[in-house]
Amino acid sequence: MTMLPDPATDDTRSLLIVEDDAAFARTLARSFERRGYAVQVAASLEDVTALLPAFSPGYAVVDLKLQGDASGLACVQALHAHDEDMLIVVLTGFASIATAVEAIKLGACHYLAKPSNTDDIEAAFGRAEGTTEVELTNRSTSIKTLEWERIHQVLAETGFNISETARRLGMHRRTLARKLGKQQVK
Numbered sequence: 001m002t003m004l005p006d007p008a009t010d011d012t013r014s015l016l017i018v019e020d021d022a023a024f025a026r027t028l029a030r031s032f033e034r035r036g037y038a039v040q041v042a043a044s045l046e047d048v049t050a051l052l053p054a055f056s057p058g059y060a061v062v063d064l065k066l067q068g069d070a071s072g073l074a075c076v077q078a079l080h081a082h083d084e085d086m087l088i089v090v091l092t093g094f095a096s097i098a099t100a101v102e103a104i105k106l107g108a109c110h111y112l113a114k115p116s117n118t119d120d121i122e123a124a125f126g127r128a129e130g131t132t133e134v135e136l137t138n139r140s141t142s143i144k145t146l147e148w149e150r151i152h153q154v155l156a157e158t159g160f161n162i163s164e165t166a167r168r169l170g171m172h173r174r175t176l177a178r179k180l181g182k183q184q185v186k
Contacts, residue, residue: 014038016057018048018075019091020067028061031118043067045074052082061121062108064092064099071160073102080107089124091116094180096152151179 015037019025022043029039040055042048044066060079062072076088088110090103095113103111110124151169158164166176 013059014055014057016048016051016055016060016079017041018060018062018066018072020044020063028118035118035122044070045078048075048078056083058086059125060086060088062088062090064090064103065094065160073099073106073156076103076106076108087125089121094152096149098149098153099156102156151176
């Protein structure tokens with residue numbers, strides 16, 4: 001078993017933030033810098049691949065949905081391929097079981113729904129290994145939740161291409177866009 005670095009005691013903490021919202025990325029970067037991290041910011045997969053030869057972070061925070069129809073899952077895959085020991089946390093305003101599973105399969109150590117703050121993210125780095133102490137619930141899944149999860153499963157399969165997702169689900173593109181715009185992530 002490999003020992004993962006402890007974010008509370010690691011003095012050489014370097015962090016890559018992959019976020020296309022410049023204001024949010026800047027705020028998050030400042031917050032982590034105040035905690036002693038050396039931070040670099042990237043807005044796309046191309047930016048990530050350009051940074052990696054000169055910057056090898058131990059931690060990464062990746063937004064699931066990047067500009068256009070780009071998926072942060074490709075960034076997770078590239079970061080994990082670059083360094084299997086890197087702790088990667090995926091942030092998303094479009095949380096679903098399908099994208100969470102894919103993020104973990106591709107190398108993320110944790111998956112958080114927005115809004116999440118620096119404390120939440122740093123705590124997620126510390127919980128990189130699974131635990132059997134998670135409480136199981138008996139709550140049944142609603143039809144709306146099942147629909148939301150199916151939509152996001154297909155979104156992930158199509159690389160977040162709205163038109164292709166709507167075609168595969170047999171619904172009009174505007175209907176899908178309206179459903180995505182209405183859904184509140186809790």
